[in-house]
Amino acid sequence: MDNLTDLPNSDGFFGEYGGKFVPETLMHALKELDEIYARLKNDPKFVEEIDQDLVQFVGRPSPLYFAKRLTDHYSGPQIWLKREDLNHTGAHKINNTVGQILLAKAMGKKRIIAETGAGQHGVATATVAARLGLECHIYMGAADVERQSLNVYRIKLLGAKVHAVDSGTATLKDALNEAMRDWVTNIEDTYYIIGSVTGPHPYPMIVRDFNAIVGRELRKQSIEQFMQYPDAIVACVGGGSNAMGIFYPFLEEPNVALIGVEAAGSGLASGKHAAPLNDGEPGILHGAKSYLMQDKNGQVVDTHSISAGLDYPGVGPEHSNLKDSGRANYIAVDDVEVLSSFHLVTKLEGIMPALETAHAFAALEHIAKNYKSNQHIVINVSGRGDKDINTVATMDGISLD
Numbered sequence: 001m002d003n004l005t006d007l008p009n010s011d012g013f014f015g016e017y018g019g020k021f022v023p024e025t026l027m028h029a030l031k032e033l034d035e036i037y038a039r040l041k042n043d044p045k046f047v048e049e050i051d052q053d054l055v056q057f058v059g060r061p062s063p064l065y066f067a068k069r070l071t072d073h074y075s076g077p078q079i080w081l082k083r084e085d086l087n088h089t090g091a092h093k094i095n096n097t098v099g100q101i102l103l104a105k106a107m108g109k110k111r112i113i114a115e116t117g118a119g120q121h122g123v124a125t126a127t128v129a130a131r132l133g134l135e136c137h138i139y140m141g142a143a144d145v146e147r148q149s150l151n152v153y154r155i156k157l158l159g160a161k162v163h164a165v166d167s168g169t170a171t172l173k174d175a176l177n178e179a180m181r182d183w184v185t186n187i188e189d190t191y192y193i194i195g196s197v198t199g200p201h202p203y204p205m206i207v208r209d210f211n212a213i214v215g216r217e218l219r220k221q222s223i224e225q226f227m228q229y230p231d232a233i234v235a236c237v238g239g240g241s242n243a244m245g246i247f248y249p250f251l252e253e254p255n256v257a258l259i260g261v262e263a264a265g266s267g268l269a270s271g272k273h274a275a276p277l278n279d280g281e282p283g284i285l286h287g288a289k290s291y292l293m294q295d296k297n298g299q300v301v302d303t304h305s306i307s308a309g310l311d312y313p314g315v316g317p318e319h320s321n322l323k324d325s326g327r328a329n330y331i332a333v334d335d336v337e338v339l340s341s342f343h344l345v346t347k348l349e350g351i352m353p354a355l356e357t358a359h360a361f362a363a364l365e366h367i368a369k370n371y372k373s374n375q376h377i378v379i380n381v382s383g384r385g386d387k388d389i390n391t392v393a394t395m396d397g398i399s400l401d
């Protein structure tokens with residue numbers, strides 16, 4: 001078997017997953033992107049420019065923080081937090097957009113497009129486009145425009161145009177469809193910044209590589225702060241970019257357990273969830289083969305999650321391969337568990353996690369008991385919860401008007 005870190009292969013496959021299942025018009029653009037990226041990722045000037053942006057614009061490295069009261073609460077393993085919520089714009093998404101915007105610049109593209117769910121990727125994209133003075137269009141499901149109004153306004157303030165998408169469930173997958181359609185139409189001058197480790201090759205690889213800074217920092221910080229690699233790393237999984245970014249540098253460390261947490265929504269048994277790795281089948285969506293929520297006829301089914309950022313029927317192909325190979329494990333937690341975890345972490349640690357991130361915290365209820373007090377679990381705190389306060393208030397039956 002190939003080393004997991006050597007994937008994808010040159011055709012963009014992670015085992016049987018991935019690839020590029022796209023129309024001919026996109027094939028050329030994907031090939032061009034693949035070639036430019038292969039050249040630039042080893043170009044010392046390009047690497048230096050990204051490193052400098054990560055330090056000076058994003059605010060890296062993000063701290064590895066010991067969560068004392070959460071540790072006391074579970075009275076099991078030591079719980080540590082990788083603080084991606086402290087990044088500029090409040091989530092891990094900026095790690096990817098600062099990288100991809102430099103690819104767009106190198107390719108001479110003047111127009112930037114992106115899809116967004118919770119709005120975090122839209123904000124992160126509009127932010128880097130503003131900084132480089134590039135025209136920017138963000139596609140967002142109409143339902144998400146509604147529940148993430150604060151991020152919609154942030155995107156507009158940054159000078160980008162928000163396109164509300166009404167088709168389907170009017171959520172992330174529909175926004176992705178529209179963005180792909182725009183890209184096909186405007187391929188000459190447009191760069192598409194995909195926001196997760198999804199889509200056709202080379203995107204899952206590129207987005208993973210730009211997020212892998214998180215796992216690389218953790219390798220160093222864990223040795224410095226507790227003199228070993230973590231016993232387990234836990235991250236929420238929507239498309240899977242924050243999880244892939246922190247998992248990737250540990251794929252060849254067999255003693256580090258990798259645990260992904262999907263959205264069980266109203267419960268796996270209800271069918272109203274967004275957990276393709278727990279309750280899906282392989283299929284093709286948005287240009288790649290991966291686990292997918294589909295019905296008997298292969299139609300993509302509607303998803304549900306309390307968090308817009310996880311409300312997606314597919315998942316990045318590399319995660320599908322990690323699941324089948326057994327290198328990572330994927331569990332799912334439901335909306336009720338997530339809400340109670342959000343309150344717990346906020347009260348115990350003074351850190352208000354994004355609802356996406358609260359899925360990773362909620363996993364502690366299931367797994368903390370499996371670890372001893374001399375062991376270390378790292379939670380990837382993918383983002384901060386400011387954007388979710390309206391949702392939490394509504395769930396708690398409180399009106400903020």
Ligand SMILES: *Cc1c(COP(=O)(O)O)cnc(C)c1O
Pocket residue numbers: 091092093118120121195196197236237238239240241242243309310354356357382383384
């Ligand atoms: C977008 C988002 C996610 C989900 O996306 P992944 O690609 O799975 O990481 C998770 N957490 C936060 C805070 C997000 O904004």
